[in-house]
Every structure is written in structure tokens, then in C-alpha cells.
Amino acid sequence: MAGIELLSDQGFRVDGRRPHELRKIQCRMGVFRQADGSAYIEQGNTRALATVYGPHEASGGRVRAQHDRVTINCQYSMATFSTGERKKRPMGDRKSQEMSQNLQRTFEAAIMTQLYPRSQIDIYVQVLQADGGNYCACVNAATLAIIDAGIPMRDYVCACSAGFVSDTPLVDISYLEESLGGPDMIVALLPKSEQIALFQLNSRLHADHLSKVLDMATKGCKDIHTVLDGAVRDHVSEVTDSMARS
Amino acid sequence: MLTSKSFVKKTKRGSVIKVVREHYLRDDIWCGSEVCDICLQEAPVLERHPQIDSDLCDFPHYVLPDTNVLLHQIDILEDNIIKNVILLQTVQQEAKHRSLPVHKRMRDIIANTDKKFYVFTNEHHKETYSERKPGESPNDYSDRLIRQAAKWYKDHLERARKQGSKVTDGDDESGVSVVLLTNDMANRDKAREDGMLAYTVHEYVKSLIAKPELIDRLAQITSAENERKKRDSDISSDGGRKVLFPEHMSATQLQSAVKNGTVKQGTFHASSENFREGHVSIHGEEQMIFIKGLANQNRAVNGDIVAIVILPKHQWTCPSSVVAVDKADKEEEGEKDFEEGENSDSSRPANSQPTGKVVGIVKRNWRPYCGVLQPSNNMEGTRHLFMAAEKKIPKIRIETRQAASLQGQRIIVSIDSWPRNSRYPMGHFVRLLGEIGDRDTENEVLLLEHDVPHLPFSESVLSFLPKMPWGITEEDVKVREDLRHLDICSVDPPGCTDIDDALHCRELDNGNLEVGVHIADVTHFIRPGNALDDEAFNRGTTVYLVDKRIDMVPELLSSNLCSLRGNEERFAFTCIWEVTHKAEIVSTRFTKSIICSRAAFTYEEAQLRIDDKSMNDNVTLGLRGLNRLAKILKQKRLDNGALVLASPEIRFSMDSETHDPIEVQQKEMRETNSMVEEFMLLANISVAKKIHEEFPQCATLRRHPTPSPSSYEPVIKAALAKGVELEVDSGHALAQSLDKAVIPDEPFFNNLLRMMTTRCMTQALYFSSGTLPFEDFFHYGLAAPIYTHFTSPIRRYSDILVHRALAVAIHADQSYPSLLDKQNVQTMCNHMNIRHRMAQYAGRASVALHTQIFLKDKILDEEGFIIFVRKNAVQVFIPKYGFEGTLFLRGPDKDKDGLFKYNEEECTQSAGNVTLRGFDKVRVQISAETSNIQHQKLRMKLVEPKVSGFSVDPQPAEPTREVESQPPPTKKQRRGGP
Numbered sequence A: 001m002a003g004i005e006l007l008s009d010q011g012f013r014v015d016g017r018r019p020h021e022l023r024k025i026q027c028r029m030g031v032f033r034q035a036d037g038s039a040y041i042e043q044g045n046t047r048a049l050a051t052v053y054g055p056h057e058a059s060g061g062r063v064r065a066q067h068d069r070v071t072i073n074c075q076y077s078m079a080t081f082s083t084g085e086r087k088k089r090p091m092g093d094r095k096s097q098e099m100s101q102n103l104q105r106t107f108e109a110a111i112m113t114q115l116y117p118r119s120q121i122d123i124y125v126q127v128l129q130a131d132g133g134n135y136c137a138c139v140n141a142a143t144l145a146i147i148d149a150g151i152p153m154r155d156y157v158c159a160c161s162a163g164f165v166s167d168t169p170l171v172d173i174s175y176l177e178e179s180l181g182g183p184d185m186i187v188a189l190l191p192k193s194e195q196i197a198l199f200q201l202n203s204r205l206h207a208d209h210l211s212k213v214l215d216m217a218t219k220g221c222k223d224i225h226t227v228l229d230g231a232v233r234d235h236v237s238e239v240t241d242s243m244a245r246s
Numbered sequence B: 001m002l003t004s005k006s007f008v009k010k011t012k013r014g015s016v017i018k019v020v021r022e023h024y025l026r027d028d029i030w031c032g033s034e035v036c037d038i039c040l041q042e043a044p045v046l047e048r049h050p051q052i053d054s055d056l057c058d059f060p061h062y063v064l065p066d067t068n069v070l071l072h073q074i075d076i077l078e079d080n081i082i083k084n085v086i087l088l089q090t091v092q093q094e095a096k097h098r099s100l101p102v103h104k105r106m107r108d109i110i111a112n113t114d115k116k117f118y119v120f121t122n123e124h125h126k127e128t129y130s131e132r133k134p135g136e137s138p139n140d141y142s143d144r145l146i147r148q149a150a151k152w153y154k155d156h157l158e159r160a161r162k163q164g165s166k167v168t169d170g171d172d173e174s175g176v177s178v179v180l181l182t183n184d185m186a187n188r189d190k191a192r193e194d195g196m197l198a199y200t201v202h203e204y205v206k207s208l209i210a211k212p213e214l215i216d217r218l219a220q221i222t223s224a225e226n227e228r229k230k231r232d233s234d235i236s237s238d239g240g241r242k243v244l245f246p247e248h249m250s251a252t253q254l255q256s257a258v259k260n261g262t263v264k265q266g267t268f269h270a271s272s273e274n275f276r277e278g279h280v281s282i283h284g285e286e287q288m289i290f291i292k293g294l295a296n297q298n299r300a301v302n303g304d305i306v307a308i309v310i311l312p313k314h315q316w317t318c319p320s321s322v323v324a325v326d327k328a329d330k331e332e333e334g335e336k337d338f339e340e341g342e343n344s345d346s347s348r349p350a351n352s353q354p355t356g357k358v359v360g361i362v363k364r365n366w367r368p369y370c371g372v373l374q375p376s377n378n379m380e381g382t383r384h385l386f387m388a389a390e391k392k393i394p395k396i397r398i399e400t401r402q403a404a405s406l407q408g409q410r411i412i413v414s415i416d417s418w419p420r421n422s423r424y425p426m427g428h429f430v431r432l433l434g435e436i437g438d439r440d441t442e443n444e445v446l447l448l449e450h451d452v453p454h455l456p457f458s459e460s461v462l463s464f465l466p467k468m469p470w471g472i473t474e475e476d477v478k479v480r481e482d483l484r485h486l487d488i489c490s491v492d493p494p495g496c497t498d499i500d501d502a503l504h505c506r507e508l509d510n511g512n513l514e515v516g517v518h519i520a521d522v523t524h525f526i527r528p529g530n531a532l533d534d535e536a537f538n539r540g541t542t543v544y545l546v547d548k549r550i551d552m553v554p555e556l557l558s559s560n561l562c563s564l565r566g567n568e569e570r571f572a573f574t575c576i577w578e579v580t581h582k583a584e585i586v587s588t589r590f591t592k593s594i595i596c597s598r599a600a601f602t603y604e605e606a607q608l609r610i611d612d613k614s615m616n617d618n619v620t621l622g623l624r625g626l627n628r629l630a631k632i633l634k635q636k637r638l639d640n641g642a643l644v645l646a647s648p649e650i651r652f653s654m655d656s657e658t659h660d661p662i663e664v665q666q667k668e669m670r671e672t673n674s675m676v677e678e679f680m681l682l683a684n685i686s687v688a689k690k691i692h693e694e695f696p697q698c699a700t701l702r703r704h705p706t707p708s709p710s711s712y713e714p715v716i717k718a719a720l721a722k723g724v725e726l727e728v729d730s731g732h733a734l735a736q737s738l739d740k741a742v743i744p745d746e747p748f749f750n751n752l753l754r755m756m757t758t759r760c761m762t763q764a765l766y767f768s769s770g771t772l773p774f775e776d777f778f779h780y781g782l783a784a785p786i787y788t789h790f791t792s793p794i795r796r797y798s799d800i801l802v803h804r805a806l807a808v809a810i811h812a813d814q815s816y817p818s819l820l821d822k823q824n825v826q827t828m829c830n831h832m833n834i835r836h837r838m839a840q841y842a843g844r845a846s847v848a849l850h851t852q853i854f855l856k857d858k859i860l861d862e863e864g865f866i867i868f869v870r871k872n873a874v875q876v877f878i879p880k881y882g883f884e885g886t887l888f889l890r891g892p893d894k895d896k897d898g899l900f901k902y903n904e905e906e907c908t909q910s911a912g913n914v915t916l917r918g919f920d921k922v923r924v925q926i927s928a929e930t931s932n933i934q935h936q937k938l939r940m941k942l943v944e945p946k947v948s949g950f951s952v953d954p955q956p957a958e959p960t961r962e963v964e965s966q967p968p969p970t971k972k973q974r975r976g977g978p
């Protein structure tokens, strides 16, 4: 068990956070004019960009269109420069495909899909810098971008990861904490109803600890919700201010 | 609040990448002092009125040590007098990086609430963190961080004092200062320039009025560093002292030299016979490299990992076969001696071996050593030489003012450094063990020398024990199978307090039998990864000495909560079989359970119950059933080729007051011993199969390698001389030929033969299942294709790992990463193998020690058997005491030389008409040799057969004494197989 101690005896993590503390979140909405909605988020050193197009007529004609709800098309990618070693393929690998599918499932649960039958919404997310919790940052960025695009959702979707080290759950784990083994839980939550839109667990975790870790991840999601909600309100008042002035 | 750390890192594939890590700075890290009202801390650690009598700092103060103080002066910090210490997290981390043992000791100190050690997370405090400046060396950077933290403490406590006096409206509080301790003069001076209180450890420790003897424990590191600095400036003068050793290569030089193959890396083994010689075993290479001469050894100490270069072929040489002991009394003599020895021989012998010289030290493997001070004429002086009990360790130079009082005492000394100009390594006195020859002292020496961790369990370890009173909760009942209705009992040696197994047997309705083995559920109490688990793992096994038991787990567990005592409800890990009356297994299952043993029997009591026809209660019926099944199981095992091996198991009767041994007896074996053993073997095999099935890669198993036929050669030869043929082609053949090897006149012969056969085999080993092909899992001694240890988790860590794996396999518990890592399991197995071997050696050494005490002032004639014939001696085994000694046929008395002629072909020694062969019965006179205080030995003299001019006359018969005796702690050895 040599190597880095993920949690010191004094209760600090490697980067100086306590177990329940999130990394610093910074976000901006409406970063691209061309897209219907866009957002940029930083969670610690993990940076992600999301753009949303639509709803628009389903591409590929009738075959892919669904008569009762909107088709959600997600694409997850990682910039070649996002990791320490340059990535060879920015998208299309197994990992990205899996992430794309996960995103799709997450947002099908949150977006009020029945409002736009026979249409399509495209969500593109790209990880610009990867330092753990990539998927979570993408979900959070996508949520902001969808709000920016004015697409109605049941609730925000907030995603947060949690790990488990020396009998203590850790929230919002960094790449270092992810890579040193141990379980890695990802939860995407609709905070108001506490409905879970996506739940994923990598590596084994005993059932006895499941609720502890899940609670930690859920709390992380709610904390993120507070931050995102604040950002949305700021953005809205900014926009209305500028509109009032003009 | 936020900053980021970025640095460049090289990956395994060799490309260079940039790593950026976040680094959060906080304002909620408290100072930990009771004085302070500014910080919002709940339970401050550092006292309001710290007290330590120092004539240098005669005011209340906290101590803040730097990394080198922590690393080198941990002996000082551990002393009770040192309290109220601020440990910086950066210091702690660097120390951990450089020495895990120190880190562990530090953690124990921190956990001890009396010591008042506070860890300050300075790296994440917004006022004590600072970035590394360009061009700043890591050392300078960490020193600067330490000074910065010390400065912060100074200002902070000052602020706290002002605020405090405002509140109390007076200035009665004088405040607390912070004293920075460092080994480095430059660092001290820089700190002083910044207006801080800073001293070197030496200055500070010298000023402690209450404990002047603490000075002796200071590591001799500063002087060494100073000398090195001096040397760097002017190599030739060097303070008037000559440079004796070549310089070591630096770590970076070594790295590249190892990579390009110019130097090799290996472990240095000093010779125990000649202090000028040693070997280096290079990892993965069979041929050892010979090292001759002190300059070529270049300050390598036994066990160090060293870097060597092989000398050109014309410089190769070979061991001199001369016994050489470093006889120098004073250092100056040693130096003279040094040069003489180096030039002694220049001719190149014919049978030369690859020879090399040490050019660098990769890793020191120094530990504290036991030994004595070398007597010297100048007891008033402070410089002395220390001789370690282990012959392979060089003498160590220490400074002490207590030399006179340390005479005749065993002491512990640590090595601190070995500068180039010093003939001997420099060390410091750590602690006094006690008088030479005293039983307790010698016991401790043998524990230390076998590296048996034997200190009392630390507070942090004890903190993980269950809180008393302990009871079974409803929660427990829900998740465990309730077997309290079963008539379970345990059978153990008398006086056993760590009962880890219990049994039951009952008839089933379908006519078959149900047999259960219930093992103490230790892993319920010892959770993976906590301090208690770490400690148990480190100890690896309980060590049984003749008069003492060194527990692997704290007594509350070993003798109480985990001990399956009679009529107490306990948690067990149970293995239940359904078997036919012919002992064929129908089904096997495992479960975590609650049991209530009806009784804890001794072997004798159980035997009496089985034999007493009038007793027909359930427990007795169960015992009878078990006994009957055990006999069938044993027969099956023997038919498969399992070996019955003998080892001398003896016990001492102790004098109840002096605890000195007064009598020695062989241990008795009853039917019930083998009954319990049979079921333990069965349980171990069943569990081995199960965990291997579930974890093909990472199950902890135990194998016993099949010995090569050639390894039996000495015993085959010796047996042949007695007209007995041994077949060693297979375990089965060997077992059979051993059974047949009986000489009617010599009842002990068969035992002796089995004993010697055992010695020809290698030891059984733990291993991780993924590291070997299935064929190699074989346990030769038990003739079992797969085997493990499950039945003694109280006293073996291997069993704890097996319990955890089995619990995961039956979904009763969770797994954790290190249990599933094949490589990690193998590393743990290697550690356990070492601990087990050492425990065995320590046990034997303890028997030897007690024999020594037993023979003190006695001269006895005893019957013995020759077990080995050597060039200049025969090895004699004394069955009555279970020990063996060497009967020298050639020795210090030159006139006896040449009396005996050695026949190498037949392995005999003959003188006149007397021939000594293996297995011959002899009478020898034994007494304790006391001339060498450091290494006491037995002396043996031949009585019979008579060899004129060599053998001695028998002793007159002595009237036997009757003394009341008490039984010594029992040893549950060999239970559950070898």
C-alpha cells in the first residue's frame, strides 16, 4: 500500500480538500453565438464544453424520427490535448461511445421529450482538459447548454462522482484519486425530485458501504446544483439587463 | 484559496508529460494549541503550559523538528520527556518517503495522546504554503517551508497571546514559543536571521536538565555531516584523519551505471567467519560475487543493497578459509589493522571466484543491533566500540558517558553513518536491555536478533479493538448461522488460552454423519487496512518461546473474544461436511456462525472421555465419532503417501519462582492429538479448494516442494551403514520404507531417521495461486494436491488472508483491492514466509537458551546419537533434551589432532579400533561453556566409546532433586499440518 496517501490521518485529501468538499466550479453560459445553446464549465482542472443544436427536424429523415418524442443525439469526445499524453483519436473509441450513450440516456430522462415529436436535439460535449470526473463535468456543462438553448427540462441534471478510501467516502474525485484504484461511483441526479438519471460504479464496492458512498455523491450533486443554479440566475439577469439597456 | 502545482513527469513508456495537479489552500487549518482562541478547534492537542526543563529554553515552548531530526533522532522523539511537538505535514511526508519504519514509529507516537504530538497540515494552509522558486533545490525548498511554518506559528501564537490577554484583561500569560530543531547549522542560522528560535538537536538535547543521559541516544549524524563538508573542501587534510575508504557513487550515477550494465546490484552478505570477507548475491544470478578486504567492502554492512563492479579476472581470488575476528580494542588499532589486512596476500589462488568491489550503496538495511560494549582501559572516556551479537556486523563506534555502568550489560545500538575516514561505522546508544546471562535480557536479545516484533501493542493498534463489554447483537444474529444448539467442544494442550478451533460431530437422519470444524472468526474483529491489521500482518505469526508467548494480535482478541472458550458464545467461521461412516465426503459448506462450545478439553481429558464406556452424553458421542473418522482419514492419507515426520518436541518444567528450567521432557502424543489434527487438515484442504476455485489468481495457498532425490543422500548413506535401505523415489515409497526401518534394539532409531529425513527437505511455503502452475501447488509432506492454512487465524496471518478470501467467496464479507492483487498477495506471502521461519528459529534459540540455563553449573553424562559426521567433528543429538551439539574431534588442543581419521567416502571418523558412524549411539558429557560472554555454547566431551587420550571419565551418579514445578506456556505447534 505504498505510494500516495489519498486521505491523510488529519482528514485532508492530496489536493487539500476535505472528503466532502467539491473542487472549485466555474462556468459560463452562451459561449458560442452560432449554437442554440452552449456552456463551458471548469471543475477543478477538468474542463468541458457543451453545445446544443435544436430542436430541429430529425436528420436521416423519417427512419430515425420518433413519432411521440424528440430524438436526442449525444456525442462525447475528448480533445487530443486533454490528457497528459496526446490522445490518438478524439472520438469514436469504445470509451467515447459508451459515454455518448450514457449521456443520451441521462438527458432522455431529464428533457421533456414529448414536447417535440419527430424532432431532434444534438448535444455535443467535449472534454478540453481531463482531471477526473470527465463525465460529470460533461453532464453539468450539457445541462447549462440545454438551459441556454431554452429547451424545457424536468429539472437540472447534476452529476457528481464519489470514491471510497480508508472507509471514508470522497466526493468529486480527481484523476489521481480515480487512478489509484478503489471504487469510482458516478451519479447523475435530478436534484429536486432526487431521481437518479444515471448510476454507474466502476470496480467493486461492498453493499454495506453503498449507501454511504451514494449519499456522498447525492450531496455532491445537490451542491453542484446550487452552484449551477446560481450561475443560471446570474446569466439570466445579465441577459435581461443587457436587453433592458438596449 | 486555490493554486495549482504543475510539474513535468516521465511516464513508463519514456515520454515526458506535464502533470498539473490542483492544490487547494485553506484558512480552516487550526494551530492545535490550547493557548489559542483564534482558531475554531474542538480538541487542541498542544498544552497550554508545556513543561520541559531546558537551560537553553527556560520558557514554555513547543518543539518543531525538521525532516532530518525526525528521520535520524526518532529515538529521542520517542522518549517520554519530549512532548508538545508540532509535526509539519511536509516533514512527515518526506520522512515517510525516505523511511517507512520511521514513519510507522511516528504514527504510533502521534496516536499516543500522552505525547501531545500535533500534525499541522502546512502544505494546505494559505499562509504557510509557498511555491518552489526556480532553481531552488528540493532540500532548500522543504527547509524554507519548515521555516515559514515555524514563523507562522511564532506570529500566530503571539497574536493568540495578545488576544487572550485582552480577554482576561491581564498579562499573566507569558505565551508559548516555538523552537525549531534542525540538524543543519545553515538552516538554524537562516531561521535565526528570520528572528526565530532555532537550535540543533544536539544543542537542545544537551540542555535538557531532567535527562542528561538522553545525549547518548543522539545519532552521530551532525558530526558526520560536518566532517563531510570539511572533506569536500580539502580532501587531503581532512581534519588530520586519513581517508580509508573510496568514495561511493551518488544515486544518480548509480542509476545510470546500473542501466548501462557497468555496475551490478545485489545484497551484501558478510562472512560470519572472516570480517574481511563477504559475498554479494545478485538478483536473478546464481553465482555469488566474492568481496575481499575492507576497502573493497567499502562500508557495506550485512544486508545492505549495494552496487558492485566485478574486478578484472587476474584480480579474482577466493575465501581464505581462515577464521578472522576483528580483535582491535581501540579504533586506532583498528586502523592500523585495516592496512595490514589489506596487503596480506597478493598471490592468485587456483580456484578463484568472480571477485568484485563495492562502489555504492543502493539501500542501507541497518537496524538496531544487540550487543555489548567492548571492554576498554579507558572507561572514563566517551568514545567506545560496540560489538554486535551478530558476528556479521562490524564493530560500531559510539559516544557515551555511561561506559562504566554499561559493562557486562546487553545494549542496543543503531548505526547512524559511516564516513570515509572512519574505520568503523558511527552509531548511538539506544537503550539498555539488561545484564548478560539474565533470562529476560537474553530472551529479548533473541527476539531482537530474529527480528520478532515484540513491543507492547501501540495505542493506535489498541484503538481498533472492540469496546468492552462486548456482546452479540441482534444484527449479528441476523447475518450469521446460529449453531449454538450444536454440542461443540474444543481439544487443546493443557493451559492453552488461545483456542482457535472447536469441533462437533452428530448423526444425521439419513444415516450419514455431520462433522463441523469451527474456527475463531478473527477477521470479524480485524478489518483490512487499519492499524490493528497492519500490526498483525507485520508480526505475521505468534511466536512461542519456552517461557513466553508473543502474540500476533492483542490479548483481548487472542485470549478472550476470539478464543473459543467453553460455555461462552463466540463468532466462528465454520466448515461443515456431510460424511459417510467410511469418511467419504458427501458435501461441504462454509458459513459464518455463532457457536457455544460445551467444554474446552485437554487432549488427556478428551481421551479419557472417549475411553470411558460409561459416558454417553452428546459431547462424548461426538468425540468418539470424530475419533473413529479421524483414524480412517489418517489411514487414507498415509495410503496416499503422506509422511509421518518426527521433530523433537520437548518441554521444560520450570521452577515456579525463578522461572529457571529444572527438568526437560519429551512431549507426549495421544490419539486425540492426531484426531484434531486430521480434521484441521481436512478443513484446510477443503478451504484451499474453495478459495482457489473462486480466486484462481490470488488465493493464499501453501505448498511443500518435492525434494530432489539427491538431497536425501546424507541420510541414505547413514541409514545404509545401519543396514537400512531408504527409497526416496516418491513420497509413498519413502513413507513405506520409513515405516519398515525399525531396529529392535534401538527404539529411537526410527524417530531419528524421520527427523533426519525431515531435515533433508525444504520448508513449506505460502504463495499466491496465480504465480505458479497447478502442478507446483503440491504439498509433499501431506501428499495433498492443494493446501492452505485456515485453522489458526489467532496466531497466523496467512489464515486471516484465507478467512477473508473465503468470506468473499461465500458472500459473507467484502473484498478489498489488495486481496485481489496477485502480486500483492505474493509479496505478503514472502513476508509471512520470513516471519514464520524467524519464529521457528527464535523458538529453537529459546530452547537452546533454556538448555543453557538448565545446564548452568552442571556437568551431565547423557546418551546421544551421531546424526552427522563432519570433517573435524560429529554432530550429536541428545534425545532426552531434544537438542544437538557439536563434538569436536579436533580442537584447540593440538595434541589431540590427528587422533581421528576422516573417511570422506564412507562418512566415518575413526581412531584406533573405534569408528564413529551416523546413527551410532554415544555417551557424551555436556556442560555450559562460559568463556565467551557474547556467544554462549554447549561443550560436549566424549565418554563412550572410549578413545584413549580423547574421551573423558563418566561423572559420578548424582542424587536427583525434587522440586515443585509449574507447566510452561503451551505451544500449539504442528496443529493443522506443517
Ligand SMILES: [Zn+2]
Residues within 6 Å of the ligand: B030, B031, B032, B033, B036, B037, B038, B039, B156, B160
Ligand atoms: Zn490558533
